[in-house]
Amino acid sequence: xAHHDFTMPVSEAQVRALRINDTVTxxxxxYGIRDATQIHMFDRGRKTRFDxxxxxxxxxxxxxxxxxxxxxxPSGYASVCIGTTTSDRMERFTRPLMAQCxxxxxxxxxxxxxxxxxxxxxxxxxxxxxxxxTAALETTWVExxxxxxxxxxxxxSLWKFRVRGFGPLLVAMDSHGGSLYDTxxxxxxxRRAAAxxxxxxx
Numbered sequence: 533x534a535h536h537d538f539t540m541p542v543s544e545a546q547v548r549a550l551r552i553n554d555t556v557t558x559x560x561x562x563y564g565i566r567d568a569t570q571i572h573m574f575d576r577g578r579k580t581r582f583d584x585x586x587x588x589x590x591x592x593x594x595x596x597x598x599x600x601x602x603x604x605x606p607s608g609y610a611s612v613c614i615g616t617t618t619s620d621r622m623e624r625f626t627r628p629l630m631a632q633c634x635x636x637x638x639x640x641x642x643x644x645x646x647x648x649x650x651x652x653x654x655x656x657x658x659x660x661x662x663x664x665x666t667a668a669l670e671t672t673w674v675e676x677x678x679x680x681x682x683x684x685x686x687x688x689s690l691w692k693f694r695v696r697g698f699g700p701l702l703v704a705m706d707s708h709g710g711s712l713y714d715t716x717x718x719x720x721x722x723r724r725a726a727a728x729x730x731x732x733x734x
Contacts, residue, residue, distance in 0.1 A: 535557070536554060541585065564593075566617060588639060589635055591616055607677045622640075623647060652705060661703075
């Protein structure tokens with residue numbers, strides 16, 4: 533296990549050096565994205581003016597408030613609570629996010645599945661896990677909402693956050709086929725089988 537501090541964006545080589553159980557802290561730019569954002573981008577052909585190449589995205593629809601634009605709040609939004617949502621329902625967007633937009637890291641809760649693991653291996657990506665219930669802490673890692681695109685989808689807009697010390701996040705799926713979700717599931721199934729066998733249940 534190793535810890536990595538990254539200032540975004542990152543290279544493919546940096547991402548491929550990561551292994552499950554490593555931890556990562558991000559600084560600089562982080563993009564917020566969710567279901568509707570990706571449906572519009574990949575199913576309906578909408579384009580974003582943001583360059584996501586080499587960046588991380590977090591599965592979120594943040595609670596924000598509209599304020600006067602200023603140097604400290606250039607987007608006209610201030611964060612209220614920036615939490616993370618469950619990733620599984622966005623499984624089908626992993627490959628297009630990477631192949632078409634150059635995204636390298638996906639942050640979320642609950643993990644992704646086999647197709648995402650294959651995309652991470654083929655294209656060089658990782659899944660970084662956040663524990664549920666930590667939205668208040670995550671919000672302290674966001675210095676500002678720098679910009680927003682596709683804002684007619686609010687709150688499922690495409691958000692550009694400026695972050696400092698965002699983490700540590702756990703590498704839960706890597707580009708070498710490693711998945712903590714598979715490991716935990718296999719261990720749980722083995723314990724279940726052993727418990728049933730001890731009770732004489734086949």
